[in-house]
Amino acid sequence: MRKIARKSKTTREAVLAELALMAEGRHPECQKITGRFVRCPQFQQACKILADAVQGETHRYGAKREEVPPPGWLLPV
């Protein structure tokens, strides 16, 4: 069966408008968590502190679990 190539109807103006939003950080994509992450140094710092804490906890010998996990969270295997 032959495929008929469909030409995208995106206009130059639409692309420029979307790019302008991106340049200003107002594009919906920038509002997603990953978009916020890459733009926000504090967010990145907080994630690093959390990641380091988790890493440190993993390596702590004989760590005991005293916290009660919130509902829906998994216990470590």
Place this chain on the structure above:
Amino acid sequence: MGQASGVILPKLDGAPVEYRLSAEDPRAIKLAQTLTTLGLAEPGDWDEAKRSPTNYVQAALKRWLVSHGGEQVRENFALNAMISSSPNLYSGDDGCRELLYLMVDPDSAGYMILGPTLEMLEVIHPRLPASFYHLLVGAIQRWVRMYDYRDALERVEMLREWAEGESDPEQYEFPDVEGCIPRSMKLKPLALKHVRQLAVGINDQLSRQLVQAALDLNEISRRLRRPEISEETREALMDSNPPLPALLISFKRHDAVLACYDDESQAFLEACPEPNLIVEIDPTDQPGVRRAFDTLAVLCETMAAASRLAALLPGNNQEG
């Protein structure tokens, strides 16, 4: 069995399995805007590029290459064009934060054997072989690095100097580059005007086509000059090796030039090589972006013309 660490992990049910990270470099967004404004990017590619400025710029670059003979270049050369945030891909140095860098580099060198062509042209005029050679080499060297008998002579000279420092220099043998250069190559090339006049009157069809192809190649390669790079970019490339050759020219298959190339190529990647072409791009500067793309177009068209010429060379595509 391992000991539990005490870390509690959240369940990931319902969490998206893929995030499309729009960590777009602001320079890529600006360049995408400029390319769209200049009509160098095709808005129809936006959706296909998943609305990513980086992918969209890449699509524009690809289209540009195709429309300037990219397919023909690929028949004889393995060149890559890219737009990078750093002039030095190996150092991780970010370069200037306002600029992007358009770069062209080969994956491997194309190969031309010119001996049979030079013999054929010598019959027409004794100085035509040297004229043909210099037209061809001059045009290509304007845009990419090539390796020929002059590099091979330098290599042998260097090897001789090294050997002289040894206790028994006679034990070394060197490729006879001088001996493999055709006598016709030692003659002075004809003036361009003379070659043009001569080309019109050549009766042999293949010889005429070859000379005409070299004249065309010369003309195309001169459409623009290579842009200069800034001191800052030059510094970033200070410790680099010379660019990788995009073309090797020898006179016969397996001659001394090829032997020198094989030997020297072992060290090509000992340090990161300089790009063959590097053009600095300020993504907000419309005339500058236009110039950078025009420069790439001339390089592409030059290499496409070289590819057409390579297809005509007698004995160039024989195996063995």
